[in-house]
Amino acid sequence: MPTQAKDAAIAEITSRFQDSSAAVLTEYRGLTVAQLSQLRRSLGAGSSYAVVKNTLTKRAADSVGFSELAPLLTGPTAIAFIAGDPVEAAKAIRDFAKANPALVVKGGVVEGRPVDAAEVTRLADVESRDVLLAKLAGAMKGNLTKAAGLFQAPLSQVARLAEALKEKKPAGDSPAADETAAAAPTTPDTDADAAPAASDD
16 A cells, blocks of 8 residues: 555544544454444444554554554454444444354443453443433432422421311310400309398397
């Protein structure tokens, strides 16, 4: 390959490393063109799956600080450059590899951090960003509902207590009865104040 073509290829791979949220290195030996096309489609819009030359990819990886990838760049290598959610892409690669054992995941880079094949598999088991956000929103909504309930609880309890006291209070102890009793005039005890009766004597 002429030097100019090599430089262009290195620049292209470098750009893909820089623009991707993740890059997963695989060995594709034994896969058909149709199977590779199926894998490309499963990665989602904006992502790509490209067969690369190891020597050129090493130079591109070095230029963006991913020199740890060098040991993985042996044998037939293809890289899945992920534009979207790395978790969704990892799930797609895992599912494809289960159906097509000829695909071997070597490792890669996720959000600028080198990962091995086991970490790619663990990433595939993580819930997607959308699912996590939905769960977070649900938890926040639940907490707000609980908080609203706590604010309302004292008022409802006071109302129930007042109603219970009203029902339990005897009618004679009502404020109206007390006021009537206080307003009624007192009459002298005529028997006590009467002059003693004349004796027979």
